[in-house]
Amino acid sequence: MRCSGCEAPAVVDQPYRSAHLCEHHFRASVEERVRREMHRQIPRFGHGTIAVALSGGKDSSVALALTHRYFGRRPTVRVIALSVDEGIATYRPATLAAAERLTRAIGVEHRVVRASEEIRTTVDTTAAGLPGTVPCSFCGVWRRRLLNRAALDCGADALVVGFNLDDLAQTVLMNLVHGDLDRLVRMAPHRVRQPGLVPRIAPLAAVPEREVYLYARLAGLPFDHGECPHADRAARNLFREIVWQLEESQPGTRQALLRTHARLVDRWLRTEGEGAPGRCRVCGAPSAHPVCRACEFLAAAGTHPLAPEAS
Template sequence: MECDRCARPAVVDRPYAGDHLCDPHLAETVRDRFQRTLRRQLPRFRGRTVGVALSGGKDSAVALALTHAYFARRPGVEVVALTVDEGIRGYRPKTIRSAKALTRSLRVRHVIVRAERELSTTTDAAALRLLGTPPCSYCGVWRRQLLNRAARDAGADALVLGFNLDDLAQTVLMNVARGDVARIGRMAPHSRRQDGLVPRVAPLAEVPEREVFLYARGAGLPFDHAECPYAGRASRNVFRETVWRLEEALPGTRQSLLRSREAILDLLDASGDAFGAPQRCEECGEPSTGVRCRACEYRRVLAAPVMGVAVS
């Protein structure tokens, strides 16, 4: 199959766009969508520091490389890579090695925060104790909090996340399926400032996962393919498969799910208070939708003698 824009062989078929693209033309559209989305999510950006969450996987590697290229034209802005080590043996050390290789090649400052030091626990340690709780529940909550804290400590005015189109479509569907509309308002990319939270943006929001992978490979970025040993227990897997099937049957479904999110945000904005305005956690002082944040709730469950209790 030939590229629809030149005579080179196509590397990707994009039913939602009705075309086939070669490597260089795919790379061009990925860069264009990234820049357009970042401009839209960070209009009139006057900050000095941009944090990029870097796990060492393909999505965050592309997010860092493209953020670095985007701000290279603005010498007053520093890009800082932020990595959380949740403490997952056999997995995280490998991805951190890839993350370090990338930050070294881009000459970007790299901050690594470790759950063991910051929270006095690790995902591995919690998984051994909370047998009835899927590890992603607490691991994700802890990682989000540590990332926010690291971004704040680095003086970041915005935090770039590597979420791609598939990730975001799955998250919208998950929150709708759970009846948690307020969480759709709080998910990244943020359309408004939330007290205590460094605004999170997702400039790969319009790029499907497969295209992010092809871009990372074509650009020769160091990234790790390893899959977290706990990923198989995540409820997200059901939504990942559902979104794939929907997209196969109805190309453009992922974009429609994101448009639904924007329509919901408009309604939430109009109603004024449906976001579940963040307060401060009475235990750690971090932003929270309840008296105590979910990160502290999980640490309490971990410290309690009864095991396997899920936090709602």
């Protein structure tokens, strides 16, 4: 198969746009899609701090490398990588080592936030103590909280997350199926600024997961291939399978889900306005509920360091 843009052999097919691309045109197309998303989500950003959530996996490694490529030459923009060590012994140390290799290779400051220090528990410990609960439910909310706090601490104006097109399409479908309009409107990339929350942007939003993987390989980025031992219990797995099957039979489904999401948010903002969630009465963080889920899970785990007001 030849490239749609030149005569070189193709390294990837893109059924959703009936194209095949060689390595040169493929890498250029990923970089261009990321550049456009960056510009769309934080237009004319030329001064300040961009934090990048870096797990050490392929998605966040590509997000960091391309954020650095995009902003690296601007002396007025500081890029900093933030990692969370949730305490998953058979998985996280290897990903953190990969994150360290990448940040050293490209010369980006790297900070690691540890759940064992910040919330005095780990995902492994809590998973053992709450065997009926899917670990991703507390792991995800704690990680978001620790990342937001770390981003606030370093004065970040935006927090880059490595969500790719597949991730975002799955999240849209999950929120639609659950009828959770509030989450649908407030999911990343953030269109609504929420007090106390560093806006999360998703520059890989237009790049499918397998293209992110291929880009990471072709670019020679160090990333970890391991899988979390708790991943097979994630609720998202069903939606991953459904979106994948839909995309196989109807190429372009993922982009259609994201367009649907954008239109729903437009309409919501026109009729409902931006509004603002309340604050968690325990920790004071933005929350749609009187007590945020991070605090709920901390209470269930028997640790409550985010709760000065309640003690």
